[in-house]
Amino acid sequence: MPTEFRYITKEEMSNNIFRYKDFPVVFGLSSKYYIDKVGYYGLFFKDKLIAIAHIKITKDNICKLKAIEVKQYYQKKGYGKELLSKLEEVARNKRCKEIRLVPRDYRVFDFYKKCRYEYIHEHLMKKIL
Numbered sequence: 780m781p782t783e784f785r786y787i788t789k790e791e792m793s794n795n796i797f798r799y800k801d802f803p804v805v806f807g808l809s810s811k812y813y814i815d816k817v818g819y820y821g822l823f824f825k826d827k828l829i830a831i832a833h834i835k836i837t838k839d840n841i842c843k844l845k846a847i848e849v850k851q852y853y854q855k856k857g858y859g860k861e862l863l864s865k866l867e868e869v870a871r872n873k874r875c876k877e878i879r880l881v882p883r884d885y886r887v888f889d890f891y892k893k894c895r896y897e898y899i900h901e902h903l904m905k906k907i908l
């Protein structure tokens with residue numbers, strides 16, 4: 780069954796669609812930061828949110844990936860890569876020239892490398908235009 784990728788509204792974030800305990804590594808630690816923000820996108824499988832990301836687009840057209848997490852049971856099955864590539868499409872459509880992030884932990888470097896991100900000046904980045 781295919782996944783559905785879409786924007787998550789502020790209202791959805793505050794009701795049952797999103798639960799911090801499903802995404803504890805990134806969102807559980809800093810839930811206060813993430814609450815009440817816009818810019819969430821999710822990957823849904825059978826109507827359940829299985830992966831979520833938060834992006835912010837700057838005035839100079841850089842897409843900053845602030846957070847990404849795949850629900851543990853669904854990790855290492857290609858969903859992280861799929862979500863990231865869909866976010867790149869969103870950013871491209873919004874005329875962003877690159878996606879940037881500050882990696883949370885060196886252990887995820889290989890994931891971003893597989894998604895063709897480069898490490899430059901303490902950021903991981905990918906040119907998308």
Ligand SMILES: CC(C)(COP(=O)(O)OP(=O)(O)OC[C@H]1O[C@@H](n2cnc3c(N)ncnc32)[C@H](O)[C@@H]1OP(=O)(O)O)[C@@H](O)C(=O)NCCC(=O)NCCS
Pocket residue numbers: 804805846847848849850853854855856857858859860861881882883884886887889890891893
């Ligand atoms: C990092 C994360 C988003 C990756 O998502 P995922 O769905 O597990 O990754 P995918 O299955 O799409 O993996 C894509 C490729 O990266 C590799 N990969 C994924 N996680 C990896 C890891 N931790 N170390 C090494 N390689 C990894 C996969 O083996 C796969 O390689 P392949 O294309 O050769 O098969 C996910 O593991 C996660 O949510 N981790 C906890 C939260 C986190 O650390 N977020 C990142 C904040 S910077």
